[in-house]
Amino acid sequence: MNVYITGAATTKFGELWATSPRQLAGEAVGGALKDAGIGIRRIQALFVGNMLSGILGGQEHLGAFFAEELGITAPAFKIEGACASGGLALHNAVNSVLSGQYDTVVVLGVEKMTDHKPEDVATALMGAGSEEERSAGATFPGLYAILACAYMREYGTTREQLAAVAVKNHYHASLNPNAQFHTTITIEQVVRSSRIADPLRLLDCSPISDGASAVVVSNKKSAHGILVAASTVATDSLGLAGRASLTQLAATKEAGKRAYARAGITPKDIDVAEVHDCFTIAEILAMEDLGFFAKGKAAAAIAAGETRLGKSRHLVVNPSGGLKGCGHPVGATGVKQIVELVDQLRGRAGARQVQGATIGLAHNVGGSGATAVVHILKK
Amino acid sequence: MNVYITGAATTKFGELWATSPRQLAGEAVGGALKDAGIGIRRIQALFVGNMLSGILGGQEHLGAFFAEELGITAPAFKIEGACASGGLALHNAVNSVLSGQYDTVVVLGVEKMTDHKPEDVATALMGAGSEEERSAGATFPGLYAILACAYMREYGTTREQLAAVAVKNHYHASLNPNAQFHTTITIEQVVRSSRIADPLRLLDCSPISDGASAVVVSNKKSAHGILVAASTVATDSLGLAGRASLTQLAATKEAGKRAYARAGITPKDIDVAEVHDCFTIAEILAMEDLGFFAKGKAAAAIAAGETRLGKSRHLVVNPSGGLKGCGHPVGATGVKQIVELVDQLRGRAGARQVQGATIGLAHNVGGSGATAVVHILKK
Numbered sequence: 208m209n210v211y212i213t214g215a216a217t218t219k220f221g222e223l224w225a226t227s228p229r230q231l232a233g234e235a236v237g238g239a240l241k242d243a244g245i246g247i248r249r250i251q252a253l254f255v256g257n258m259l260s261g262i263l264g265g266q267e268h269l270g271a272f273f274a275e276e277l278g279i280t281a282p283a284f285k286i287e288g289a290c291a292s293g294g295l296a297l298h299n300a301v302n303s304v305l306s307g308q309y310d311t312v313v314v315l316g317v318e319k320m321t322d323h324k325p326e327d328v329a330t331a332l333m334g335a336g337s338e339e340e341r342s343a344g345a346t347f348p349g350l351y352a353i354l355a356c357a358y359m360r361e362y363g364t365t366r367e368q369l370a371a372v373a374v375k376n377h378y379h380a381s382l383n384p385n386a387q388f389h390t391t392i393t394i395e396q397v398v399r400s401s402r403i404a405d406p407l408r409l410l411d412c413s414p415i416s417d418g419a420s421a422v423v424v425s426n427k428k429s430a431h432g433i434l435v436a437a438s439t440v441a442t443d444s445l446g447l448a449g450r451a452s453l454t455q456l457a458a459t460k461e462a463g464k465r466a467y468a469r470a471g472i473t474p475k476d477i478d479v480a481e482v483h484d485c486f487t488i489a490e491i492l493a494m495e496d497l498g499f500f501a502k503g504k505a506a507a508a509i510a511a512g513e514t515r516l517g518k519s520r521h522l523v524v525n526p527s528g529g530l531k532g533c534g535h536p537v538g539a540t541g542v543k544q545i546v547e548l549v550d551q552l553r554g555r556a557g558a559r560q561v562q563g564a565t566i567g568l569a570h571n572v573g574g575s576g577a578t579a580v581v582h583i584l585k586k
Numbered sequence: 587m588n589v590y591i592t593g594a595a596t597t598k599f600g601e602l603w604a605t606s607p608r609q610l611a612g613e614a615v616g617g618a619l620k621d622a623g624i625g626i627r628r629i630q631a632l633f634v635g636n637m638l639s640g641i642l643g644g645q646e647h648l649g650a651f652f653a654e655e656l657g658i659t660a661p662a663f664k665i666e667g668a669c670a671s672g673g674l675a676l677h678n679a680v681n682s683v684l685s686g687q688y689d690t691v692v693v694l695g696v697e698k699m700t701d702h703k704p705e706d707v708a709t710a711l712m713g714a715g716s717e718e719e720r721s722a723g724a725t726f727p728g729l730y731a732i733l734a735c736a737y738m739r740e741y742g743t744t745r746e747q748l749a750a751v752a753v754k755n756h757y758h759a760s761l762n763p764n765a766q767f768h769t770t771i772t773i774e775q776v777v778r779s780s781r782i783a784d785p786l787r788l789l790d791c792s793p794i795s796d797g798a799s800a801v802v803v804s805n806k807k808s809a810h811g812i813l814v815a816a817s818t819v820a821t822d823s824l825g826l827a828g829r830a831s832l833t834q835l836a837a838t839k840e841a842g843k844r845a846y847a848r849a850g851i852t853p854k855d856i857d858v859a860e861v862h863d864c865f866t867i868a869e870i871l872a873m874e875d876l877g878f879f880a881k882g883k884a885a886a887a888i889a890a891g892e893t894r895l896g897k898s899r900h901l902v903v904n905p906s907g908g909l910k911g912c913g914h915p916v917g918a919t920g921v922k923q924i925v926e927l928v929d930q931l932r933g934r935a936g937a938r939q940v941q942g943a944t945i946g947l948a949h950n951v952g953g954s955g956a957t958a959v960v961h962i963l964k965k
Contacts, residue, residue: 252819261640261666266718267713268668271956274718274821280840282819283957284674285666287640289647295663299678305685308817319595334646341644437685440631440661442653449654461659575752577650578662 210304211432212584213311214423215244215549217542220350220385220534223417228260228319230274231419235539236277236315240501241419243429250311250423256296256316257538260575262331263273263323268326282309284555289335290485292316292539292572293420294440294571294580300424301438310426313419316542317419328415332537337572339444348412348486350575352404355488357453362503364491365404370397371510372487373410375530379516382559385418385532393412397487412489416534420542422549433549436566437583439467456576459496463570468496472565476582477522479551483546483572484529493570497581516559523561526551541571541580552586589683591963592690593802594928596921599913600854603798607639607698608655608797609714615694617655618800622808629802630688635675635695636917637859640729640740642682642702642712652694657894661688668714669864672958673819673950674800674919679803680817689805696798699928706799707794711916714953716825722933727791727865729954730824731783734867736832738785743870745785749776750889751866752789752910757908758895761808761938766795766913790866794912799921801928812928815945816848824956835955839873842949845876845960853877856901856962857943858930860923862951863908872949873903876960895938902940905930920950920959 216232216238233484240247253274259266270283287295293316300314320328333341340350358364374394380386392410400409423433441461444450451457467473482497484490494505494514499522508514514524527533529548530540550556550566564586571580595617596608619626631723632653649662665675670947672695679693698919699707712780714809719729737743745809753773771789779788782811804811819838823829846852853876860874863869873884873893878901887893906912906926929935944965951958 216932258646261647261713262644265636265710266717267640267641267666268715268824268953268956270667270674271821271824271952272716275824275956280821280837282677284678284819284823286678287664287666288645288662290647295649298661299682302685303678303681305687306681307684308681323699330644334640336647336652338645440663442650442659442662443821444649445650445654458659475782503898521675531797574647577647577654 214239217420222419235419235421254296254300256293259472261344286383289573290561291573291578315462316539324457348404351486364506376529376532380532386528413530413535416536418536437466445574458579462579462581470583482570544569592603593618594925598800599797614798614800622802631691633675633679634893667951670952670957695918698916699914727783730865747885755908755911759911765907792909792914795915797915816845818844819861836956840960841960849962859947860951
């Protein structure tokens with residue numbers, strides 16, 4: 208059996224003060240259903256990806272919560288795996304359709320972060336880390352700074368090369384009407400922005416965002432259905448202290464390897480990728496762990512524009528703007544990546560269209576790399 | 587393809603002050619693997635059912651959290667749907683095996699509630715309810731008291747008949763070495779216990795508990811494998827105000843109906859059932875909604891001993907002691923119900939064995955009925 212993404216939509220990402228989670232969900236799911244050309248009654252199950260609603264707002268039971276908002280009594284689930292919640296929700300949705308139990312389901316990724324104090328959000332996000340990291344007072348910028356330090360020491364990567372990731376992704380975001388940021392930035396602006404956790408500066412970090420994204424997953428190929436050629440997940444130790452290496456994410460490598468095998472392709476076949484750039488160093492690691500560049504070579508390649516829209520000859524990375532430029536409502540991110548790939552593969556990505564794209568890859572990470580999800584989509 | 591429960595185990599339920607969530611998980615999963623006769627390396631995915639770890643303890647990302655504790659790098663997910671989290675985790679695990687993506691997976695239900703102040707737990711549990719109910723200051727005893735009032739008014743049920751549910755389930759729990767309570771109680775003790783939310787008294791309510799339960803789910807039938815004949819889920823409005831009726835749970839009726847159809851049986855074929863008796867009224871509603879008794883008839887039937895071990899001639903309900911007597915660590919409950927049915931169908935339930943049981947039903951509810959999960963198991 209094959210499984211297809213038959214509809215996809217996202218809300219704008221950003222500081223959406225006037226919009227409730229219910230409204231965000233309604234807009235995203237409504238858009239995905241309209242795109243698929245079906246009514247809500249055709250939906251046999253709802254998979255919600257969300258991380259923070261319980262910790263920050265006291266609201267759990269989000270499957271039933273959003274099912275009620277959508278006016279359905281179909282089975283509904285919340286799937287959580289920190290910032291990989293959206294990707295994990297899609298993985299379980301794909302398997303549930305493959306199982307034959309459901310024909311057509313919706314995956315909704317949603318997060319509302321700006322209603323809370325930033326320090327509360329930073330603390331809540333540490334729910335993705337290990338108990339030891341939490342008790343030590345670590346933050347996610349701090350954890351990724353450790354990865355950046357280790358990587359820069361090992362491979363001689365420069366501060367400016369890190370910055371180039373943010374510059375590229377802000378450029379892409381400037382072409383995306385749904386992105387949180389529409390301003391391009393320079394290397395100099397990144398390296399002079401406020402220090403957050405050395406060597407990471409403010410403009411190395413993805414923002415706090417609101418947003419929702421949704422896709423319709425079905426065993427029925429519609430006119431514009433995009434094939435899910437692979438959906439894989441791998442896990443690593445929750446905390447950095449348990450890792451064999453700090454210059455790669457083992458879970459990404461494993462999930463990527465399995466995904467390529469499942470889809471019967473190699474990294475060279477990918478035309479467009481949405482990868483998890485929660486911090487600039489994360490995109491560099493992802494490029495290598497997913498096999499796009501040899502170890503230690505990604506930072507220079509990105510800085511040379513090799514994955515930039517209009518400059519790349521074979522692979523464009525994060526045309527949506529990525530987490531850095533498009534925004535990072537954590538539970539929504541993994542689903543938004545799929546929406547972007549669908550738009551790219553259907554040739555409707557407007558000013559940020561990757562010409563002739565036929566195969567796309569999405570890479571969604573939970574925590575500092577404990578969970579990695581890879582999806583490969585084919586036109 | 588068929589799916590089987592090939593291993594099952596539970597920790598003792600209770601106030602386990604000296605035991606951490608990691609230890610609980612290790613004991614339950616270790617026991618289930620030993621029961622299945624396989625090593626942890628055979629596990630291809632981990633499904634964790636948990637509700638409160640984020641709200642109460644700030645820890646999310648429990649898939650990776652417990653995968654690390656178990657020493658595996660397999661895909662790992664947290665599935666949440668309030669007190670139905672365990673049942674929903676099993677549902678997704680069953681579908682993932684049916685999909686052909688995984689051959690053998692583990693479902694772990696786990697909750698640690700007693701480390702927190704009871705008033706914090708009561709507030710956290712309201713994360714299962716609607717925003718309106720939360721803002722109004724409702725509690726779950728209060729919500730189920732509304733259901734009890736509506737039911738008693740409609741059907742003339744007496745206070746003593748409600749109490750009979752608790753008396754039966756404490757008797758069953760007294761025969762279960764893993765139960766939180768081992769003392770039998772009387773009707774008089776129930777009706778004279780502290781008033782919690784009129785008409786519900788302390789002994790009408792399931793307790794705050796710690797515990798973990800685990801099952802191995804596989805497409806390979808082992809010598810003692812128990813068939814999963816049906817796994818169904820249905821959803822209703824989150825809050826009571828949105829319901830068409832207060833004397834039944836529509837989600838239970840729908841999930842039950844689909845489960846009987848899937849398994850090709852009727853309620854009369856069930857020998858043993860574990861149902862969601864978070865409050866005494868809930869078991870009465872479940873008996874009718876699942877088709878065991880006609881509307882308005884369950885309370886008298888239970889009080890007459892028709893579902894009591896040693897007295898029933900056709901159906902024993904909650905031989906484990908149910909949520910009331912065995913305890914209710916919310917994320918674990920839906921999985922513990924399966925462990926109990928496996929023990930019953932394999933004839934190893936000791937003093938609480940239902941003689942000759944071959945078909946069992948598990949019924950797990952989230953919130954005040956917004957989510958209902960039904961599993962039917964066959965020897």
